[in-house]
Amino acid sequence: MSIHEIFMPALSSTMTEGKIVSWEKSPGDKVEKGETVVVVESDKADMDVESFYEGYLAHIMVPAGESATVGAAIALLAETEAEIETAITQGKSQSTPTPTPVAASTSQPDTTPAPTPVLASANGSNGSSRSGRIVASPRARKLAKEFKIDLTNLTGSGPYGRIVAEDVQAAAGKTTQPSISVTLTPVATTVAAPAPAPAPAPTPVAPVVPGQTVPLNTLQNAVARNMVASLSVPIIHIGYTITTDALDKLYKQIKSKGVTMTALLAKAVAVTLQKHPIINAAYKNQAIAYPSSINIAVAVAMDDGGLITPVLQNADQLDIYTLSRNWKSLVDKARAKKLQPEEYSTGTFTLSNLGMFGVDRFDAILPPGQGSIIAIGASRPQVVATDDGMFGVKRQMQVNMTSDHRIIYGAQAAAFLQYLGKLIETNPQSLTM
Numbered sequence: 001m002s003i004h005e006i007f008m009p010a011l012s013s014t015m016t017e018g019k020i021v022s023w024e025k026s027p028g029d030k031v032e033k034g035e036t037v038v039v040v041e042s043d044k045a046d047m048d049v050e051s052f053y054e055g056y057l058a059h060i061m062v063p064a065g066e067s068a069t070v071g072a073a074i075a076l077l078a079e080t081e082a083e084i085e086t087a088i089t090q091g092k093s094q095s096t097p098t099p100t101p102v103a104a105s106t107s108q109p110d111t112t113p114a115p116t117p118v119l120a121s122a123n124g125s126n127g128s129s130r131s132g133r134i135v136a137s138p139r140a141r142k143l144a145k146e147f148k149i150d151l152t153n154l155t156g157s158g159p160y161g162r163i164v165a166e167d168v169q170a171a172a173g174k175t176t177q178p179s180i181s182v183t184l185t186p187v188a189t190t191v192a193a194p195a196p197a198p199a200p201a202p203t204p205v206a207p208v209v210p211g212q213t214v215p216l217n218t219l220q221n222a223v224a225r226n227m228v229a230s231l232s233v234p235i236i237h238i239g240y241t242i243t244t245d246a247l248d249k250l251y252k253q254i255k256s257k258g259v260t261m262t263a264l265l266a267k268a269v270a271v272t273l274q275k276h277p278i279i280n281a282a283y284k285n286q287a288i289a290y291p292s293s294i295n296i297a298v299a300v301a302m303d304d305g306g307l308i309t310p311v312l313q314n315a316d317q318l319d320i321y322t323l324s325r326n327w328k329s330l331v332d333k334a335r336a337k338k339l340q341p342e343e344y345s346t347g348t349f350t351l352s353n354l355g356m357f358g359v360d361r362f363d364a365i366l367p368p369g370q371g372s373i374i375a376i377g378a379s380r381p382q383v384v385a386t387d388d389g390m391f392g393v394k395r396q397m398q399v400n401m402t403s404d405h406r407i408i409y410g411a412q413a414a415a416f417l418q419y420l421g422k423l424i425e426t427n428p429q430s431l432t433m
Contacts, residue, residue: 003087004053005073006037008062019067019218020074021046025057028084031077038074041218046337055079059091067218140165147172219306229368233283236405237363240417244379244395247428254320254432262353263312263324265376266296267431268423269351270315276416280348282371283406297347297367298327300334309367310334311347320432355379361398372403372413 008018021039025031036048037057055077062074076087140163144151149171156163208214216224247268251261273280273294281290294316297309310330312323333339349371352364355378364375379397386392399420403413423430 002079003058003083003090004055004077004079006051006075006077008040008068008070008072008074009049010070015070017067017069017218020062020064022064023057023060023075024048027057027060027088029057031055031057041337051077053077053079056081056084058084058087061091140168143168143172217306219302219308223307226368227365230366233366234405235366236403236408236410236413237400238403238410238413238417239361239398239400240414240421241396241398242421243384243425244397246426247424248379248395250428250432257321258328259320259324260327262298262351263320263327264428264431265353266298266312266315266327266351267318267320267323268420268428269349269374270294270296270312271431272416272420272423273349274316275419276412278408278412279372279403279416281407282348282369283404288407291348293348295346295348297344297350297370299350299352299364300331303335308334308339308344309347309350310339310344311342313346349373351376355397361400363400364402366402366404370404371408372401372416375400375402 019041021041023038024036025038031037031051031054033054034050037051038049040047040049056079057075058078059076060074061076062068062072068074076091078084078087141151143149143165147168149168151163151168154163154167154171156167247264251259251264277290278288280294281288283289293314296312296315298312299307299309301307310327310333312318312326312330315323318326330339330343333343347367347370350364350367350373352373353376354362355376358378360380361377362375364373366373377398377400379395381393382396383391384394384396399417401413401417
């Protein structure tokens with residue numbers, strides 16, 4: 001017999017605290033191994049947190065809407081119903097949500113069982129518990145009961161084989177979600193389900209009240225920390241003008257096939273990075289760290305504030321059509337706050353495009369852990385002098401690159417931009433090969 005503490009998990013390497021989005025169990029509810037207990041908002045996404053223990057949720061120490069530091073106790077789990085009252089009394093006696101260490105032996109033994117940590121896993125951990133039971137999201141279990149689907153016959157498409165709602169819908173032959181009332185945030189899948197659910201509605205943004213002071217949300221706080229960290233890096237800015245007539249022509253030809261301009265630019269940058277690996281590198285411990293892959297992070301503004309950078313992994317190895325499909329999927333997951341940590345924290349080079357807003361030029365702030373970021377302005381008609389001494393009109397865009405001057409020098413940055421410009425101006429068709 002024992003009482004366990006459920007701790008706030010570290011859902012990413014940069015996470016220092018998490019916010020409780022919702023408790024999927026209420027005090028007194030039975031908790032199975034591998035079952036979601038709470039949904040936590042990390043730096044960039046909402047994540048399901050599962051229990052590796054079986055028992056009863058006895059006492060919630062951090063209610064929904066409040067935050068706790070990583071490693072702090074957020075609830076108590078009792079192994080038996082008889083221990084629930086003891087856990088409640090113990091939880092109320094703790095003034096702060098921090099782990100209680102096991103007391104050392106004394107002459108008078110403590111009759112209150114010392115809590116032990118609940119091994120919890122965030123979405124993305126091993127989907128099968130040590131008991132061998134089927135691990136599925138609460139929503140998947142509800143749908144399975146409604147559709148009379150045997151979960152033991154399903155293969156999960158969620159992280160590490162976890163069964164999610166889309167798997168049950170596909171097995172039931174449903175193309176839309178049934179009209180049931182749920183409070184659980186759906187788990188993001190890493191494999192596209194045969195019957196995708198409708199895109200989630202954007203999070204409503206609260207109106208701004210003049211004179212009001214609004215605290216930063218979790219995502220905005222993460223962005224703020226990263227921006228401050230960038231101030232310690234000596235940087236260099238290099239600008240370059242690129243004629244986009246050929247790229248614009250190519251885009252019009254393949255746009256109907258689902259190709260986006262973002263994917264084209266990301267592909268062009270990735271191909272250029274193959275020829276200039278130093279631009280893809282980063283300063284680390286007085287050394288130059290060359291990553292094993294070219295992962296292009298693309299800045300995306302969130303509807304409810306903040307900034308996130310979904311990552312197109314191995315962008316140089318993928319064809320433009322696959323890259324565009326991947327980008328659409330990443331954006332949808334980012335808007336729904338369903339990105340997995342590896343989908344926003346593995347970038348080796350960042351692309352920021354404000355050209356779609358009509359911005360002609362700007363400088364971007366270097367993200368921590370990267371060597372360069374490129375800022376892309378709008379492509380606009382410009383009167384230019386031609387090679388034959390005449391005047392003509394061409395569409396041009398301004399790109400500005402910010403680089404870590406400890407490892408990347410002006411000549412190297414200029415060579416990278418020159419190669420990128422030549423690729424876009426003279427051979428953009430190669431991006432489709």
